[in-house]
Amino acid sequence: MKLFGNPVSRGIVIGEVMRYEPFKAVPSSSRIGEAEVDASLELYDKAIGMAMAELEETRSGLAERAPDKAKILAAHAEMLSDPVINDEVRRAVRSDLIPADAALAMVFDKYSDLLGKSKNAAMRERASDLQDVKNRILRCWAGRREKNLSLLDRPVIVVCGDLYPSDTVSLDRNNVLGIIARTGGSTSHTAIIARGYEIPAVLGVPDCMERLNDGDIVVLDAENGEVVIAPDDEERAACEVRASQVVTELREMEQWRCVKPVTRDGRRIWVGMNIADINDEELEHAAYSDGSGLFRTEFVHICRAGMPSEDEQYRIYRRALEAFGGKPVLMRTVDIGGDKQMERFGLPKEDNPFLGLRGLRLCFAQPELFAAQIRAALRASVHGDLRIMLPMVGSMEEIERAGAFITEQGALLDARGMDWNREVEIGIMIEIPSMALIADMAARKVDFASIGTNDLCQYLNAADRLNSAVESCYQEYHPAMFRIIGNVARAFAAAGKSVSICGEMAGDPLAIPALIGLGIEKLSMNAASIAQAKRVICGLDMSAVSELAREVQNLETASEVRELLQSFAASRAKRGGKAQA
Amino acid sequence: MYSKKISVKNPTGLHARPASDFVAAAAEYKSSVTLKRAGEDDEYNAKSIVMLLALGLEQGEEAILTAEGDDETEAVEVLASLVERFAE
The missing domain is CATH 3.20.20.60 (Phosphoenolpyruvate-binding domains)
Structure with a gap:
């Protein structure tokens, strides 16, 4: 089966799909009974524990490669263990019978609004850090693992709705073989970044998120704007031949780099x-x-x-x-x-x-x-x-x-x-x-x-x-x-x-x-x-x-x-x- | 209860790195530790990074540092000297 889109950055690759979708949290809206308070707080502690473990792990991986990013995560860890926020969440659960996920969303939003109104630009920026931390806890609460394009453990073809500048600045270039996205024309951020990094990309594939699952093997043909799902042996072989042709062509092209225009x-x-x-x-x-x-x-x-x-x-x-x-x-x-x-x-x-x-x-x-x-x-x-x-x-x-x-x-x-x-x-x-x-x-x-x-x-x-x-x-x-x-x-x-x-x-x-x-x-x-x-x-x-x-x-x-x-x-x-x- | 007036001298004020260091140091004490802007009534929990950011002390501002508990004197003295050192 094939999907079609706009080829915005040249190349042909074969690889494993990794779906990338930012987690959207939907905190519970109903109240809880007195009897459920302890259970809700237990879930809260568990989510905080998971979030902290995640932060520590990512941070230690980044300490040398990207000290800037590691510093942000250290600040996030501090916010995660903030005693005032923790007390307020607990109080809201115990006395107002609000489920802990909704309570933490409320408390984090309150402080992020407060910082967001600050006159100081650096302080306003911390508001978005608080939002990041909130989303991390809620994701852990939902039992979802972090998906992050800055730290990949193997080469993948990223399949997504769209990529934002914040996703692309931290892109793990060595492990992103290709990009397939639902939205985006040839001048979208994703297209510009893909070309800049020389990563093959096909954008504007309307149903890519519905059709492609984690682990699927696909051929991404950014010469013709095609995605071949589960290619058979013949298609794989054809892909490899054409991929090496494209590499040769691109290499020949490189000789023009140093020419006087x-x-x-x-x-x-x-x-x-x-x-x-x-x-x-x-x-x-x-x-x-x-x-x-x-x-x-x-x-x-x-x-x-x-x-x-x-x-x-x-x-x-x-x-x-x-x-x-x-x-x-x-x-x-x-x-x-x-x-x-x-x-x-x-x-x-x-x-x-x-x-x-x-x-x-x-x-x-x-x-x-x-x-x-x-x-x-x-x-x-x-x-x-x-x-x-x-x-x-x-x-x-x-x-x-x-x-x-x-x-x-x-x-x-x-x-x-x-x-x-x-x-x-x-x-x-x-x-x-x-x-x-x-x-x-x-x-x-x-x-x-x-x-x-x-x-x-x-x-x-x-x-x-x-x-x-x-x-x-x-x-x-x-x-x-x-x-x-x-x-x-x-x-x-x-x-x-x-x-x-x-x-x-x-x-x-x-x-x-x-x-x-x-x-x-x-x-x-x-x-x-x-x-x-x-x-x-x-x-x-x-x-x-x-x-x-x-x-x-x-x-x-x-x-x-x-x-x-x-x-x-x-x-x-x-x-x-x-x-x- | 033990209090002391401090003044913020470093150019970045009491946020970002200095705030983190301050919170980490405050957390070492059993006493409750609070900060309030000189001339205002609202007290902020000084063991909370979020509260410290919300307080947003800028260079040139004065604040009252207060601790209450077994190690209150030591807490205030050590934290006040930490703020002094930020300016260096």
């Missing part, structure tokens, strides 16, 4: 790498990229237990800059919001988070957080070519306000007698259509811009990129996308300012020719896409891509655009070519 008629295209983790594995790719066109700094925040201090951020930014040795690094200031990440910051849930308090808007609402980041960035700016890039800019006032804010922070550093680069460039992300339409005005005010095609696409098409029900409306190849990108490229070229693309489209081999034809000469993408992108670029002629760009803007539908891009790519591929360093 120049079109056949000599136009040098800037190919940068998107970065987020700032670890050795990621930074080793800096050598064959022209810089970083997108440094997603929010991952630095999501990964850590507490909000990283100014000094800590400074060290991370400095490390990134030094890894690129003088090549430009476009540091995007924290772009939190839009999804689950909000919980960590203790912010209220919103009905339309993608249209809500996110990116620069959130930074203005939390000036403390923004100020520390800006100061850290300015301090780091003397160690390389750092450029500050503001996300989610929708108006000229916001550009003005952010500029003033940055100047203010610079003055603070002066007062402290600290060194920073006064020439540091400040630019914006163009992802809100309003900004794309007044790109000519923005170009006069800022030093550069980068088009975030993922968000631009969802705002332009009014289609939530994480909602699979409107996936068909989320059209990256919509002719309007090419028109609006062309508009931004022209405006910035006229002002003599730099413009790049850093969304998923920048690494899409089909889209690259048209984007270059529109006048975009800087592309920043995941490390895994660089080789292929360079290969595509080296096969292009400027006159042909200009013509292609004109045509895509005048087609009526996304599928017509796709067909044209595909036939263009096929005509280039026929001509072939070898990688030349």
Whole structure:
């Protein structure tokens, strides 16, 4: 039997299924009788004991590999044995006859609400730790084992509804063979992470959670977007042959990594790498990229237990800059919001988070957080070519306000007698259509811009990129996308300012020719896409891509655009070519 | 009952790491140990990390540290000097 979905990250693997679903607790709602009090408290003690044992075990496994994570778990153990919480739970069970699971949910919620209202950002964050501890106890109460993607004891293919950034930052990369998810298009977090880690993935498989059980053996074919359940010997053999073909192909592709990306008629295209983790594995790719066109700094925040201090951020930014040795690094200031990440910051849930308090808007609402980041960035700016890039800019006032804010922070550093680069460039992300339409005005005010095609696409098409029900409306190849990108490229070229693309489209081999034809000469993408992108670029002629760009803007539908891009790519591929360093 | 006024001098205030150390130290004593912000009435159980976080003492604030029980004097003196040392 086969399941089908979108292949978002290349490769073919065979392996064992591990279903990953976060536990959803449903505490009892009825009261208990006097006679049941002791039994309920006994269950409570047992759940606490199990939770503590789990924490200790995980923590000892992490102490050396991931001291940061181990520290969070130590804090969780403290909360688990908190005497005030324990007393309150017991009292609620004994005197109010509330079952212990409901009582503990109530007490933990009470304190997490209390901390969530704190003025101090670090304290608000502890509210989500309390929620984590509560969920752990309730899961133990239900007798369910922990399933965690950061510590796997054998290689598995992960099957899930969706993955959140918090799941993916801790992903055990050596043991995740592949990913199958119910939701997610090619620009979902899961897709971006899978490509970044070079893990084969098929997303948007509607009934994967119903059809696949723990321990099932499946072939995950992310070349064709298929999942073969319980493959027979023949299917297994075919899978192994094709898997090794794909490996060979990918290896051949790798030779293009170090090639200089120049079109056949000599136009040098800037190919940068998107970065987020700032670890050795990621930074080793800096050598064959022209810089970083997108440094997603929010991952630095999501990964850590507490909000990283100014000094800590400074060290991370400095490390990134030094890894690129003088090549430009476009540091995007924290772009939190839009999804689950909000919980960590203790912010209220919103009905339309993608249209809500996110990116620069959130930074203005939390000036403390923004100020520390800006100061850290300015301090780091003397160690390389750092450029500050503001996300989610929708108006000229916001550009003005952010500029003033940055100047203010610079003055603070002066007062402290600290060194920073006064020439540091400040630019914006163009992802809100309003900004794309007044790109000519923005170009006069800022030093550069980068088009975030993922968000631009969802705002332009009014289609939530994480909602699979409107996936068909989320059209990256919509002719309007090419028109609006062309508009931004022209405006910035006229002002003599730099413009790049850093969304998923920048690494899409089909889209690259048209984007270059529109006048975009800087592309920043995941490390895994660089080789292929360079290969595509080296096969292009400027006159042909200009013509292609004109045509895509005048087609009526996304599928017509796709067909044209595909036939263009096929005509280039026929001509072939070898990688030349 | 034995009390002493303490002042929080370390920049991070009495949360995160310092709070954890404080709670661990307080748990060593048989006496009940409480903290209240100077000038306020609400007492917080100082053996509870959650209560200490809820109290949220910041740098520059003063608080009254109180213990009641067999080892109350020692508890207050040792814990007060611990808070002093956070500032170093």
